[in-house]
Amino acid sequence: MSHAGRMTAARSLLTAALGAGVCYCLYRALSARGKRGGSGLQDRVRGMTVRRSAGVQSENIPKCVGNLEAHHLESLLQLLSGSSDSPAIEQILVTLGNSAAFSVNHDIIRNLDGLRIIGGFLLHPDPKIKAGALNALNNLSMNLQNQEQIQVFINEVLKSITESTINSEVQLAGLRLLVNMSVTNNYHEKMADYIPNFLTLLDGGNDTTKIHVLKILVNLSANPLMSAPLLAAKAPSALTFIFDCSSTRDVLIRALTFSANLSENLGRECDGQGHYNEDSLYAVLFEDPAALQRNLAPLLLFPDPEIKEQVRRCIGAKTLKYS
Known part of the structure; x- marks a missing residue:
């Protein structure tokens, strides 16, 4: 099958995958990558549980939910690390954050270098993206091994809290993350200043x-x-x-x-x-x-x-x- 044919097949599969909770964010990011020469991601999303849909409209796009499998998480993280599409980045971060509510995914995301990738968006100028990264790290911080990696971002989290508008979602997301990070004594000194x-x-x-x-x-x-x-x-x-x-x-x-x-x-x-x-x-x-x-x-x-x-x-x- 030609590259154009593979991209069309992948988009059709992703459009049908509303029930998997990741269709739209994958679709948008995959479309963007296709314009740059393609990535073969259709091979990694085969096997997703799908249901038929009459089509995707913006007002009907679901928030990304559900306990995704390891290969779905890998695809999302690869898309996240290479995407410049703000709506797609925001949606992927929401998906990863929701997936991180399942403890089984904590180790998977860490082993896929997901903590570093997600933490990189703490410096993003878009407050929605920054809040999405903080929320995802908050769920991932329920794992002590993950905390060992997340602690390198504590200064960025503290800056986000102090530089954000009072009572804003970014500020609250940062505070929620620090609540988890302060449960043990390990990182208290990083918060002292x-x-x-x-x-x-x-x-x-x-x-x-x-x-x-x-x-x-x-x-x-x-x-x-x-x-x-x-x-x-x-x-x-x-x-x-x-x-x-x-x-x-x-x-x-x-x-x-x-x-x-x-x-x-x-x-x-x-x-x-x-x-x-x-x-x-x-x-x-x-x-x-x-x-x-x-x-x-x-x-x-x-x-x-x-x-x-x-x-x-x-x-x-x-x-x-x-x-």
Whole structure:
């Protein structure tokens, strides 16, 4: 069969492959490659489960879903590494991200050099593509071996978070990835310089942003070695607003847990607290114990036992008489 015939056959197969969830992104990228001389990808997509379709229209293009097989993932990654078509790149990243929700694909994508390929799009100027790469890496980061490769991108992720519009999808996708990357202590030091930025997001972000930032801060504060950079970080002077009774429970419980972790770590320090600046997190939260008690005491009236327990951890069991 001639090259033109093979390309036509491949496009027909891909157009019919709506049920596989990858047809459109493969079709567009394959078309682009065909104009540059072809790639023979039709051989790697044979055997896909297909169903007949009356045709592909833009409003009917499905999002790429489903647990793809290894050869499908290989084809997608090859297309991704060579494509300059932004809509195709975005769709392929969505497909890979959805596929990475299946743990069986974590090792496959890593072994196909997929983490490096996907991570390369963190520098892309299109926010949709950048968010797609972050979301895909987030799902892939549920694997500790994958984290060893993803950690090389932490600086790019942190820059994406700090340089993106507040509460944007790129910012949230980056925060979600760092939540996973901070579950172990392995990469905490890589995030230390950006702690002031996290604290600033607590001051200006919406509840969703605050919750993700606080998840990271809780993970960091659970590591005693991170106490010094956390307590020394520059913090907004009004940060204690996170203890306000009007805060949502999801924000409040994480803010209290973060503060309680730091409070307990302070109690273990042997050299005192005199080395923190007046605009540090230590100064905002702990320099005036009486102010901290005033901020936290109303929370002891909450009916939620977990909130009460975290308050007690913050201020110490002997400080207040509990109701």
